[in-house]
Amino acid sequence: MSKATATKNIARKAQTDAPAVTRMLAEFAVTHPSKGWSDSVDLEAHRTFANWAGCAVGPSNHETVEFALAAIKEFSPAPQSSLLGRTEKVDMANAALINGISSHTFDFDDTHLKTIIHPAGPVASAILALGEHRSLSGRELIDALVIGIEVSCRVGNTIYPDHYDRGWHITGSTGMLGSAAACSRLLGLTADQTQMALGIAASQPVGLREQFGTMTKPLHPGAAAKVGLTAALMAKHGYTASLRALEAPRGLVQVYSDKTDWTQITENLGGSWEIALNTYKPFACGIVIHPSIDGCVQLREKLGIDANQVAKISVRVHPLVQELTGKKTPKDGLEGKFSVYHSCAVAFITGKATEHEYADEVVNRSDVLALRAKVELIVDPQMYEASCDVILETTDGKTHQVHVEHAVGSLERPMSNEQLKAKFVDQSAPILGAVQTQSAWETCMDLGNQPNLDALIHALTLKK
Amino acid sequence: MSKATATKNIARKAQTDAPAVTRMLAEFAVTHPSKGWSDSVDLEAHRTFANWAGCAVGPSNHETVEFALAAIKEFSPAPQSSLLGRTEKVDMANAALINGISSHTFDFDDTHLKTIIHPAGPVASAILALGEHRSLSGRELIDALVIGIEVSCRVGNTIYPDHYDRGWHITGSTGMLGSAAACSRLLGLTADQTQMALGIAASQPVGLREQFGTMTKPLHPGAAAKVGLTAALMAKHGYTASLRALEAPRGLVQVYSDKTDWTQITENLGGSWEIALNTYKPFACGIVIHPSIDGCVQLREKLGIDANQVAKISVRVHPLVQELTGKKTPKDGLEGKFSVYHSCAVAFITGKATEHEYADEVVNRSDVLALRAKVELIVDPQMYEASCDVILETTDGKTHQVHVEHAVGSLERPMSNEQLKAKFVDQSAPILGAVQTQSAWETCMDLGNQPNLDALIHALTLKK
Numbered sequence: 001m002s003k004a005t006a007t008k009n010i011a012r013k014a015q016t017d018a019p020a021v022t023r024m025l026a027e028f029a030v031t032h033p034s035k036g037w038s039d040s041v042d043l044e045a046h047r048t049f050a051n052w053a054g055c056a057v058g059p060s061n062h063e064t065v066e067f068a069l070a071a072i073k074e075f076s077p078a079p080q081s082s083l084l085g086r087t088e089k090v091d092m093a094n095a096a097l098i099n100g101i102s103s104h105t106f107d108f109d110d111t112h113l114k115t116i117i118h119p120a121g122p123v124a125s126a127i128l129a130l131g132e133h134r135s136l137s138g139r140e141l142i143d144a145l146v147i148g149i150e151v152s153c154r155v156g157n158t159i160y161p162d163h164y165d166r167g168w169h170i171t172g173s174t175g176m177l178g179s180a181a182a183c184s185r186l187l188g189l190t191a192d193q194t195q196m197a198l199g200i201a202a203s204q205p206v207g208l209r210e211q212f213g214t215m216t217k218p219l220h221p222g223a224a225a226k227v228g229l230t231a232a233l234m235a236k237h238g239y240t241a242s243l244r245a246l247e248a249p250r251g252l253v254q255v256y257s258d259k260t261d262w263t264q265i266t267e268n269l270g271g272s273w274e275i276a277l278n279t280y281k282p283f284a285c286g287i288v289i290h291p292s293i294d295g296c297v298q299l300r301e302k303l304g305i306d307a308n309q310v311a312k313i314s315v316r317v318h319p320l321v322q323e324l325t326g327k328k329t330p331k332d333g334l335e336g337k338f339s340v341y342h343s344c345a346v347a348f349i350t351g352k353a354t355e356h357e358y359a360d361e362v363v364n365r366s367d368v369l370a371l372r373a374k375v376e377l378i379v380d381p382q383m384y385e386a387s388c389d390v391i392l393e394t395t396d397g398k399t400h401q402v403h404v405e406h407a408v409g410s411l412e413r414p415m416s417n418e419q420l421k422a423k424f425v426d427q428s429a430p431i432l433g434a435v436q437t438q439s440a441w442e443t444c445m446d447l448g449n450q451p452n453l454d455a456l457i458h459a460l461t462l463k464k
Numbered sequence: 465m466s467k468a469t470a471t472k473n474i475a476r477k478a479q480t481d482a483p484a485v486t487r488m489l490a491e492f493a494v495t496h497p498s499k500g501w502s503d504s505v506d507l508e509a510h511r512t513f514a515n516w517a518g519c520a521v522g523p524s525n526h527e528t529v530e531f532a533l534a535a536i537k538e539f540s541p542a543p544q545s546s547l548l549g550r551t552e553k554v555d556m557a558n559a560a561l562i563n564g565i566s567s568h569t570f571d572f573d574d575t576h577l578k579t580i581i582h583p584a585g586p587v588a589s590a591i592l593a594l595g596e597h598r599s600l601s602g603r604e605l606i607d608a609l610v611i612g613i614e615v616s617c618r619v620g621n622t623i624y625p626d627h628y629d630r631g632w633h634i635t636g637s638t639g640m641l642g643s644a645a646a647c648s649r650l651l652g653l654t655a656d657q658t659q660m661a662l663g664i665a666a667s668q669p670v671g672l673r674e675q676f677g678t679m680t681k682p683l684h685p686g687a688a689a690k691v692g693l694t695a696a697l698m699a700k701h702g703y704t705a706s707l708r709a710l711e712a713p714r715g716l717v718q719v720y721s722d723k724t725d726w727t728q729i730t731e732n733l734g735g736s737w738e739i740a741l742n743t744y745k746p747f748a749c750g751i752v753i754h755p756s757i758d759g760c761v762q763l764r765e766k767l768g769i770d771a772n773q774v775a776k777i778s779v780r781v782h783p784l785v786q787e788l789t790g791k792k793t794p795k796d797g798l799e800g801k802f803s804v805y806h807s808c809a810v811a812f813i814t815g816k817a818t819e820h821e822y823a824d825e826v827v828n829r830s831d832v833l834a835l836r837a838k839v840e841l842i843v844d845p846q847m848y849e850a851s852c853d854v855i856l857e858t859t860d861g862k863t864h865q866v867h868v869e870h871a872v873g874s875l876e877r878p879m880s881n882e883q884l885k886a887k888f889v890d891q892s893a894p895i896l897g898a899v900q901t902q903s904a905w906e907t908c909m910d911l912g913n914q915p916n917l918d919a920l921i922h923a924l925t926l927k928k
Contacts, residue, residue, distance in 0.1 A: 063702065070701035071694065075555040076542035091539040167714035172667070200680050203636070204687060208667045208706075210714040216667050216705040223668060230535065237534035238527065241680040242672075250631035250674040 014249035021158075021253075021265045022202075022246040025151050026195035029181040030188075032270050034143050035448070041273045042448060045146045047420055050444035051110055051280045052103055052120035053084060053460055057440075058355060058427030059105035060085025064215045068101050068222070081129040082457050085431045087464045092129045093226045096179070100125035100222030104171075106355050107217070108284045108427075112149075112277055113411060115156035115170055119278060121221030122175025123148035126229040127182050131453055138450030140186060146275050148182025148228075151198075153274035155246070157264035159257035164209075166257070172207030172220025173256065177246075179228020180235075187236050199241025200231035202252040280420060282409040283353035285337040288321050288385070290407035292340050295390030296347040298402045307349050307371045309395050315344060316378040316389040326377070336363040344390075345371040354426045386410065417445075432462070478713035485622075485717075485729045486666075486710040489615050490659035493645040494652075496734050498607050499912070505737045506912060509610045511884055514908035515574055515744045516567055516584035517548060517924055521904075522819065522891030523569035524549025528679045532565050532686070545593040546921050549895045551928045556593045557690045560643070564589035564686030568635075570819050571681070572748045572891075576613075576741060577875060579620035579634055583742060585685030586639025587612035590693040591646050595917055602914030604650060610739050612646025612692075615662075617738035619710070621728035623721035630721070633671030636684025637720065640665040641710075643692020644699075651700050663705025664695035666716040744884060746873040747817035749801040752785050752849070754871035756804050759854030760811040762866045771813050771835045773859050779808060780842040780853040790841070800827040808854075809835040818890045850874065881909075896926070 035042060059065060060083065069083070072094045079088075081095035084102065089095070103109055103121045112119045127144045130136075152174045156163075164170045180201035184194035204227045207220035235241075246252045253260050283293050292315045315321075317340070327339040336342040336358045345368050346357045362368060383389075386407065392400045406412040408419065415423070421441055428437040440459035443450065450456060499506060523529060524547065533547070536558045543552075545559035548566060553559070567573055567585045576583045591608045594600075616638045620627075628634045644665035648658035668691045671684035699705075710716045717724050747757050756779045779785075781804070791803040800806040800822045809832050810821045826832060847853075850871065856864045870876040872883065879887070885905055892901040904923035907914065914920060 067702040068698060071697040071703065074697050075557055076544065077555070078540035078542070080540065091541070093539055167719035169667075199675070199678070200683065203633075203672045203675055203680050203684060204668070204670050206668050208709065208714055208716060208719055210706045210709055210712040210716075210719075211663070211667055214663070214704045214706050216664050216703075216709075219664065219703075220667060233535040233538050234532060238531040239535065239680075239683075240678045242674045242678050245672065245674055245680075248674040250672055252672060252674075255631035255672055255674075 015254060015260065016249055018247035018260070019262050019266050020244065020247065021262060022195055022198055022244055024265065024269060025181060026198055027191040028269050029147050029151060030185050030191055030194050032147060034139060036270070037146065037273055041146065041276050042142065044276050044278060045142050046445050046447060047280070047417070048110060048120050048149070048275060048278050049124055049142065049145055049447055050424060050441060051420060052124040053440065053444050054424035054427045055106065055109040056099050056103035057085035057431050057460060058108070059102050060431055062105050064105045064218060065098060065102045067215065068219070069098055072098065080133045082132060082461045084460045085462065087462045092133050093230050095129035096126040096225035096229050097222040099128065100225040101218045104218035104221045106284055108281050108355065110278050110280050112153050112156070112274060113279055114277065115153060115160040116164065117153055117156045117174060118171045118221060119149040119152055119178070119275070121171065122152065122224035122228065123178045123182050125222060125225035126179040127186060130183050130186055130229055132457055134186070135452055136186060137452060138447040138456065141453070142448045144182035144185050146273065147185055148178035149275045150273060151181040152178030154265045154269070155253070158261050159253055159259055162259035163257035167209050168205070168256065169207030169209050169211065169217065169220050172224040173205035175221055175224030176201040176204055176206065176227040176231070179225050180231045183229045183232035184235065187232055189232065189236055193235045195243055196239065196241050197232040197235035199243070199245030200234055200239060201228050202241070202245040205256065277411065279409055279411055280415050280423070282415055282419060282423060284355045284358055285343055285353060286325060289325050289340050289343045290409060291386060291388040291404040292317060292321065292390065293343050293347040293353045294407040295388055295402045295404045296344045297351055298404070299390060299392050299400055300348050300351055302402070303392070303400060305394065307367060310348070310371060310374060311393040311395045313344055313348065313375045314378055314391040315340065315375065316380050316383055316391070318383045318385045319379050319381055320385055322377055322379050330363055332360045333358040333363055340377065341372045341375045342368065344375045352426070354423065356426070479718060479724065480713055482711035482724070483726050483730050484708065484711065485726060486659055486662055486708055488729065488733060489645060489710070490662055491655040492733050493611050493615060494649050494655055494658050496611060498603060500734070501610065501737055505610065505740050506606065508740050508742060509606050510909050510911060511744070511881070512574060512584050512613070512739060512742050513588060513606065513609055513911055514888060514905060515884060516588045517904065517908050518888035518891045519570065519573040520563050520567035521549035521895050521924060522572070523566050524895055526569050528569045528682060529562060529566045531679065533562055536562065544597045546596060546925045548924045549926065551926045556597050557694050559593035560590040560689035560693050561686040563592065564689040565682045568682035568685045570748055572745050572819065575743050575745065576617050576620070576738060577743055578741065579617060579624040580628065581617055581620045581638060582635045582685060583613040583617055583642070583739070585635065586616065586688035586692065587642045587646050589686060589689035590643040591650060594647050594650055594693055596921055598650070599916060600650060601916060602911040602920065605917070606912045608646035608649050610737065611649055612642035613739045614737060615645040616642030618729045618733070619717070622725050623717055623723055626723035627721035631673050632669070632720065633673050633675065633681065633684050636671030636688040637669035639685055639688030640668055640670065640691040640695070643689045644695045647693045647696035648699065651696055653696065653700055657699045659707055660703065660705050661696040661699035663707070663709035664698055664703060665692050666705070666709040669720065741875065743873055743875055744879050744887070746879055746883060746887060748819045748822055749807055749817060750789060753789050753804050753807045754873060755850060755852040755868040756781060756785065756854065757807050757811040757817045758871040759852055759866045759868045760808045761815055762868070763854060763856050763864055764812050764815055766866070767864060769858065771831060774812070774835060774838060775857040775859045777808055777812065777839045778842055778855040779804065779839065780844050780847055780855070782847045782849045783843050783845055784849055786841055786843050794827055796824045797822040797827055804841065805836045805839045806832065808839045816890070818887070820890070
């Protein structure tokens with residue numbers, strides 16, 4: 001055995017001299033000053049938090065959340081931390097789990113496009129649960145969010161794409177490190193202890209891509225949040241791990257990935273911010289349809305006409321759009337998410353494409369069916385994947401056209417605060433009501449100034 | 465992204481036609497009849513359980529356990545299930561965690577030699593916690609132990625050695641499946657639900673080999689136990705996962721390993737038993753020293769002489785013994801475990817090499833130091849790794865020799881029940897006292913006949 005192992009390690013060119021990134025990230029996590037970044041980064045942190053909170057509230061009574069919570073209730077958890085959009089409290093670790101599951105249930109949260117990591121889920125779910133129980137301030141939470149996401153995404157940059165290509169859902173298999181780093185900071189751990197927390201978390205990645213399309217996909221950020229929070233508490237009490245858990249030959253990076261670009265961690269740490277690259281989905285479907293939806297919404301607003309005045313909507317797109325979302329007659333909401341035809345029709349009629357526009361009854365509504373039949377694709381290999389042309393003919397024979405270079409929600413055309421708020425309201429209002437939703441949005445966007453989390457928790461939960 | 469991924473999958477020759485092993489294992493786990501195996505397999509299950517219990521009791525007040533428990537207490541866990549060797553109860557999931565950590569803390573538990581999996585930890589820790597809370601019978605526990613270990617080890621056989629060589633601590637990265645299967649059976653889940661439980665667990669492997677030598681090594685079986693138990697409860701409440709979580713191209717086996725020998729699962733499932741191949745460490749140190757210790761103990765018993773009558777002990781060994789355990793002057797207990805010199809000396813003096821014989825004070829005791837100075841190695845590349853010659857010269861000039869072909873504790877020379885009991889007593893008596901230890905041993909070895917777990921829990925825990 002030992003001989004075979006030795007040979008194998010030579011074959012894989014084990015790097016014994018990798019930089020001490022575990023130590024580096026640990027020191028960074030607990031020593032970087034509060035708000036040690038620009039105002040625009042701090043604003044992005046607030047937008048990230050608010051978007052996460054809305055995404056966690058929206059599905060809070062979805063069966064995915066109900067089933068997970070029913071299992072957790074078998075442990076009779078202590079009422080330490082709140083579940084967003086609900087009345088219950090559970091212990092910190094399981095609040096992190098459940099809120100993390102909820103926030104990814106509609107697959108509608110945020111995306112760090114360089115790695116396809118959904119960065120908020122594992123970090124925000126953990127720090128809110130910990131912060132509520134320990135009565136921390138809003139500033140501490142925002143700081144921990146920026147730091148935690150920096151740790152997850154830098155490790156992601158180091159191993160992406162090989163790690164993802166191999167089959168790992170990178171959100172959950174790097175997220176436990178972000179959660180551990182953020183919680184270590186909130187617990188006031190030393191760099192030594194934080195190094196241990198990262199090590200303890202490194203042994204517990206979460207996430208196979210095979211789970212996409214099942215409830216276990218949103219389990220990944222939730223379980224990663226729980227792992228990281230628990231790891232930080234273990235480190236606080238003296239539990240040990242390898243000091244080189246990330247960089248050693250049999251540590252996380254080399255075991256999880258054949259790509260090991262250490263400079264993604266070592267260069268400019270504390271000087272550039274991955275959270276500044278975060279994006280938010282405006283539409284609750286696969287990203288390839290977003291330009292087409294965007295174009296339809298633009299024409300709707302520009303023309304101000306009714307759907308029955310439309311004769312035809314032609315969308316010129318890259319072939320991938322047809323390949324991935326070419327379902328002409330979707331039968332239900334899930335199929336609707338893979339139909340550019342439904343998406344364009346419903347977007348023109350409602351001006352939106354949120355989770356509600358993919359409800360089974362909406363997909364089968366007569367006005368939507370009528371317009372859907374008028375949508376056609378023009379497949380054009382010359383068209384850039386992220387772009388499209390939408391050409392609309394009205395019943396009076398006129399033609400109107402819009403070109404979308406980048407869809408709203410991309411890095412090039414980030415969602416405005418107003419658009420983000422509309423998304424938040426759309427998810428939150430059916431759960432929390434309009435008044436509380438307004439207060440929840442404002443509190444999230446002002447979190448860094450909140451002396452404690454009372455107002456935030458009050459706004460994001462239901463009373464018994 | 466999608467194109468790069470597709471290319472990569474072709475390069476890795478993704479197997480889309482792998483057999484439906486997730487379904488197969490799920491059906492097996494819940495439909496195989498109670499005690500549907502020979503008496504000798506059933507006896508081995510009892511020996512496995514008893515050995516695990518002793519190993520969990522021994523370190524129950526070690527700082528590894530104390531630190532982990534201190535962290536878990538921050539969640540104010542409900543008192544559902546007992547911690548072995550202690551007075552406290554915590555919730556089921558965390559009882560599985562803590563007992564699993566304890567059982568591997570001295571690295572003294574069991575070994576499935578084909579895969580180097582320590583099979584009992586993840587499974588026994590989970591089923592005892594669940595069984596206590598749900599008032600199950602001893603027979604149900606033994607059945608679940610056999611089934612759970614079968615699942616872990618068959619998946620291990622499928623991916624070993626590549627998975628291990630890559631850097632995974634295979635005990636924790638297959639153990640969550642055994643725990644999930646065993647707990648599914650105990651919960652009376654259907655095969656459909658069990659398939660989901662295996663899927664939920666498949667996304668949550670635990671264990672990097674880089675953690676060896678730290679407290680995170682024993683975390684691996686503990687966390688795997690907790691993951692599997694939680695996964696089974698989630699599946700019970702309707703939570704979903706991929707139906708092909710193990711065999712799909714982006715499922716566990718193909719993501720975790722380049723070796724994918726599916727026949728290790730499909731052939732003779734339910735007809736042969738991996739638990740029959742389980743072995744138990746008689747000595748609390750690396751396995752390469754075991755033949756040398758065994759030889760010294762044999763000569764001690766044969767000659768009946770005092771250590772000061774020994775002039776020299778020469779041990780003829782394979783070069784690996786010197787390479788891995790050639791520390792001539794170990795300074796403390798941990799170094800002692802990597803010293804064939806200390807091990808031979810203390811074994812001749814005490815007749816044992818348990819955790820006590822690797823205490824710091826024993827390693828530095830004058831009589832041990834005196835005999836250690838008389839131990840010498842004869843490195844012989846012709847010697848088989850698992851064998852040795854021990855040649856002892858007495859002060860009267862006579863020479864005595866013993867050849868050890870296989871050390872006690874190997875598959876070829878399994879520990880007798882008496883030897884297993886001595887190991888159990890050695891670990892348990894300092895914690896539980898002699899009387900309770902006797903009762904604990906008897907209850908473990910009679911577990912299949914126990915109508916409930918009351919006597920077992922009573923014998924294995926301390927009263928407040």
